[in-house]
Amino acid sequence: MKILFIGDIFGSIGREMVDDYLHRIKNKYQIDFVIANCENATHGRGMSKKHYDELSFVGVDCMTMGNHTFDNRELYDYIDEADRLVVPFNQPKVLPGVGSRVFNVKGTKIRVTNCLGCVYMDYRNANPYDEIDKYLDMECDIHIIDFHGEATSEKITFASYCSGKANAIIGTHTHVQTADERVLRDVAFISDVGMTGPYESSIGIDLDLAAARMRGLNQKFAVAESSGQLCAVVIEIEDGKTKGIGRILINDDHPFES
Numbered sequence: 001m002k003i004l005f006i007g008d009i010f011g012s013i014g015r016e017m018v019d020d021y022l023h024r025i026k027n028k029y030q031i032d033f034v035i036a037n038c039e040n041a042t043h044g045r046g047m048s049k050k051h052y053d054e055l056s057f058v059g060v061d062c063m064t065m066g067n068h069t070f071d072n073r074e075l076y077d078y079i080d081e082a083d084r085l086v087v088p089f090n091q092p093k094v095l096p097g098v099g100s101r102v103f104n105v106k107g108t109k110i111r112v113t114n115c116l117g118c119v120y121m122d123y124r125n126a127n128p129y130d131e132i133d134k135y136l137d138m139e140c141d142i143h144i145i146d147f148h149g150e151a152t153s154e155k156i157t158f159a160s161y162c163s164g165k166a167n168a169i170i171g172t173h174t175h176v177q178t179a180d181e182r183v184l185r186d187v188a189f190i191s192d193v194g195m196t197g198p199y200e201s202s203i204g205i206d207l208d209l210a211a212a213r214m215r216g217l218n219q220k221f222a223v224a225e226s227s228g229q230l231c232a233v234v235i236e237i238e239d240g241k242t243k244g245i246g247r248i249l250i251n252d253d254h255p256f257e258s
């Protein structure tokens with residue numbers, strides 16, 4: 001079983017990159033199932049119903065979220081019908097959504113779970129360790145977890161904790177792809193899969209506006225306009241055993257090779 005995990009899709013440029021490359025990636029790597037983090041899919045903030053439908057149409061089988069899940073308030077209207085959507089299980093309990101979901105792929109039950117880190121994140125989120133054992137014990141053949149967090153140390157520690165009970169812990173949120181992918185104690189791991197969005201940007205935001213904001217000016221952020229990049233990993237699992245993880249990076253400096 002080969003599972004593609006696409007890093008945080010950011011705005012229209014990110015969605016266009018998925019549209020342009022997903023079919024080619026699926027062919028090249030013989031992908032069986034596609035997961036994408038979509039918490040920034042609509043103008044960098046949340047995901048509209050239109051974009052949920054578009055990403056479903058182009059072949060994203062499961063969409064995970066993060067700290068920006070409800071930035072687009074339209075989600076409240078369609079979340080109950082969105083059967084491809086998985087939102088962090090340790091977000092405040094007052095918020096709706098499913099934190100772990102099983103997808104039946106060619107007779108194999110793939111569970112996808114989403115959680116938020118605690119380090120440098122919103123204090124209202126619960127500690128993921130409080131509940132993760134419950135999800136690790138749930139029925140499935142393959143278990144992939146999107147760990148949406150800031151700190152590399154928190155992510156690698158979590159991956160180690162899930163050893164023997166999950167197949168992959170994939171880091172999201174920082175938007176910068178790390179080069180530490182490996183199978184760690186039988187768990188496919190990467191600290192951060194990276195962002196699928198504007199290449200010339202500060203994690204998706206216009207560089208000049210980001211600099212003005214950091215200098216102290218009361219500057220609103222805007223999505224950068226530039227060529228796109230696509231960041232992803234391919235996770236390989238055989239008979240329930242994690243076999244490998246490989247990075248994909250596509251941008252002007254790293255063109256796609258078919």
Ligand SMILES: [Fe+2]
Nearest residue numbers: 066067068173
């Ligand atoms: Fe995030």
